Amino acid sequence: MTIFCIGKNYSEHIREMGGKPDSSPVFFIKPETSLLLNNSPFPYPSFSNQIHYEIELVLRISSKAAIVKPEDAFRYFDGIGLGIDFTARDQQQKAKVEGNPWTLAKGFDHSAPISDFLPLSPEIDFQNINFHLNINNSCRQKGNSSTMIFSFEKIISYISEYITLRPGDIIFTGTPQGVGPVFKGDRLEGFIGEKKLLDFLIS
Ligand code: MG
Numbered sequence: 001m002t003i004f005c006i007g008k009n010y011s012e013h014i015r016e017m018g019g020k021p022d023s024s025p026v027f028f029i030k031p032e033t034s035l036l037l038n039n040s041p042f043p044y045p046s047f048s049n050q051i052h053y054e055i056e057l058v059l060r061i062s063s064k065a066a067i068v069k070p071e072d073a074f075r076y077f078d079g080i081g082l083g084i085d086f087t088a089r090d091q092q093q094k095a096k097v098e099g100n101p102w103t104l105a106k107g108f109d110h111s112a113p114i115s116d117f118l119p120l121s122p123e124i125d126f127q128n129i130n131f132h133l134n135i136n137n138s139c140r141q142k143g144n145s146s147t148m149i150f151s152f153e154k155i156i157s158y159i160s161e162y163i164t165l166r167p168g169d170i171i172f173t174g175t176p177q178g179v180g181p182v183f184k185g186d187r188l189e190g191f192i193g194e195k196k197l198l199d200f201l202i203s
Contacts (some may be wrong), residue, residue: 001168003030003112005056005085005153009069009174014083016177021161025150025158028102036113042201044184045108048088053182055141055177055188055190055198058200059152060117065165069077073153076165080124082131082190082197085172086111089181114170115197126152133198134189135182143176 007026010012014021019030036042044051062078085106092105117125145151150158155173159165182188182202190198 001166001170002030002031002163003170003172004159004163004165005030005084005106005172005176006150008141009150010176011149011181012177013148013175014173016179021149025155026105027159029164030107031114033109034107034112036110039200040113040196041201042084042086042110042113042182043074043203044182045073045088045110045119047115048090048197049091050088050113052087053091053130053135053140053188054085054179055087055143056083056085056172056175057081057143057145057192058114058117058130059086059156059171061062061156061165061167061169061171065160066084067158067173067190068157070151070153070157073156073160074126076156076160077152078120078128080129080192081115081117081169082192083114083172084188084190084198086107086182087179110174113198113200115162118195118197120193131190131192134191135186137187140180141178143178145173147176148174170198192203
């Protein structure tokens with residue numbers, strides 16, 4: 001399976017990172033070894049002093065998608081969950097300055113904790129999904145899918161123009177504003193609406 005991640009999909013987050021919005025989605029890939037499941041503790045890696053959290057809505061692809069139109073894209077995913085796109089911000093800054101890829105900064109082991117997926121149902125309005133991240137019981141990030149620059153459908157359509165999506169692939173859809181560092185001992189809890197889907201420790 002492939003883990004796709006969209007960057008720069010919420011304008012307030014683009015602003016906090018000092019960037020500019022793009023006319024089409026920016027995406028990158030994390031390896032399968034970055035997955036962290038079942039709310040297992042996240043082992044803080046030794047090569048960074050600046051691991052940042054980024055909470056994101058995550059889509060699960062349900063059937064093979066190649067060159068899909070945005071209006072058909074809703075047929076190609078069947079679940080929605082939460083993930084943390086852990087980022088070694090110090091390594092990412094270094095890569096940006098040197099013009100190098102972000103693979104190390106974004107794709108290191110355990111950098112992609114994900115929750116279980118909620119099945120799609122008619123009650124879920126994709127244009128209006130609230131989600132938030134608490135750290136040690138205080139809210140650090142809050143987002144709503146209505147404020148995404150590129151919709152779920154646009155994201156699926158865009159990636160599928162270049163790379164075939166396959167069942168079981170997942171897509172991190174970008175983080176809202178409020179990213180920041182985690183520290184050993186922190187407890188992260190992620191919610192869609194009032195439903196808690198993520199609950200794990202930094203170890
Ligand atoms: Mg991200």
